[in-house]
Amino acid sequence: MKNRRLITLVASAAIALVSFGALACTRFIYETGANTFIVGRSMDWAEDPSTDLWSFPRGLKRDGGVGPGSVEWTSKYGSVISSFYNIATVDGMNDAGLVANALYLVESDYGDAKASGKPLISVGAWTQYALDNFSTVAEAVDALSKDPFAVVAPDLPGGKKAGGHLALADASGDSAIFEYIGGKLVIHHDRRYTVMTNSPTFDQQLAINAYWKGVNGLSFQPGTIGSADRFVRMSWSLGAAPKEKDPRLAVATAFSLIRSISVPLGLADPVKPNIAATIWRTVSDTGAGRYFFESAYSPSIFWVDLAKLKLAPGSAPARLDLSGRPILSGEVSEKFVPAEPFKFLSH
Numbered sequence: 001m002k003n004r005r006l007i008t009l010v011a012s013a014a015i016a017l018v019s020f021g022a023l024a025c026t027r028f029i030y031e032t033g034a035n036t037f038i039v040g041r042s043m044d045w046a047e048d049p050s051t052d053l054w055s056f057p058r059g060l061k062r063d064g065g066v067g068p069g070s071v072e073w074t075s076k077y078g079s080v081i082s083s084f085y086n087i088a089t090v091d092g093m094n095d096a097g098l099v100a101n102a103l104y105l106v107e108s109d110y111g112d113a114k115a116s117g118k119p120l121i122s123v124g125a126w127t128q129y130a131l132d133n134f135s136t137v138a139e140a141v142d143a144l145s146k147d148p149f150a151v152v153a154p155d156l157p158g159g160k161k162a163g164g165h166l167a168l169a170d171a172s173g174d175s176a177i178f179e180y181i182g183g184k185l186v187i188h189h190d191r192r193y194t195v196m197t198n199s200p201t202f203d204q205q206l207a208i209n210a211y212w213k214g215v216n217g218l219s220f221q222p223g224t225i226g227s228a229d230r231f232v233r234m235s236w237s238l239g240a241a242p243k244e245k246d247p248r249l250a251v252a253t254a255f256s257l258i259r260s261i262s263v264p265l266g267l268a269d270p271v272k273p274n275i276a277a278t279i280w281r282t283v284s285d286t287g288a289g290r291y292f293f294e295s296a297y298s299p300s301i302f303w304v305d306l307a308k309l310k311l312a313p314g315s316a317p318a319r320l321d322l323s324g325r326p327i328l329s330g331e332v333s334e335k336f337v338p339a340e341p342f343k344f345l346s347h
Helices: 002-020 126-133 137-144 202-212 227-240 247-260
Strands: 026-031 037-045 053-056 061-063 072-074 079-084 088-094 099-104 120-122 150-152 164-169 175-181 184-189 277-285 290-295 301-305 318-320
Touching: 026 099, 026 227, 026 247, 037 088, 037 099, 037 247, 061 126, 072 126, 079 126, 088 126, 088 277, 099 126, 120 126, 126 137, 126 164, 137 164, 137 175, 137 184, 184 202, 202 227, 227 247, 247 277, 247 290
Parallel strands: 120 150
Antiparallel strands: 026 037, 037 277, 053 079, 053 318, 061 072, 079 088, 088 099, 099 164, 164 175, 175 184, 277 290, 290 301
């Protein structure tokens, strides 16, 4: 019965991938030899999503961004984030060490938000809500499992359906995946959930990976750039990677992992139009409080030490403008300039 269930899940996952194609974002949690945790992710998209970096202080008043009925909150934690068209927060880390990564999921179904009677939140604000309000994964799971709001998901620029699943990790290595399937919130909470890609839904990703665990990864691995194959390859690579104690080598290992799974610029599949190139990569060192950023259009890496950002209550939100694809390297907190926060996707 167990094998039959596994085969069914693998088959349905394959059907989903054929039907929808596969976007190519990947997220993982790497445990270092010093018992700290580093989160890596890639952002793969059909075009440059005009990402900037932003710093948001504690004590910032927020709302869900969709007008009357929006949920309201005041940020408990400061954060550094990567924006998406400057209408959404898709990646970031807060000053408590919580890391949030939003990846595209075509199967997302948030239900009828306005008919729910709940406070509303833009899908573009979902990641920021988590970073603003929670210090640990367990805290986020406890609060969000109460389903405190309904998600509104207007179309993205270019008409693509807005939808994604959210991965959270914290400084202890805990992990959770949040998905809206069939109008209902589904939460997968386990520190073993160290890898996430895009389609299919997370339960099916786990089933596909279980199928491949019996195969020696040094001899053979599934090799396409589809999300299911990337899930399997990253899971194997993560298990095989050495747990480096030296902080510099640990970050280098995380970058080597995310680069190994990235999609080259210009690569496209006319049969699966959702497959896209890697635009940027981030590595979040929860132990050091350091957020690394690498653009596929630039030959260098830069990073932000959260302790050097102005995150105290009363500080101004600030932006690191990445338009024009500047070549940056080293620690860049001084390059953030005060700016009015972007408005979340609302129509």
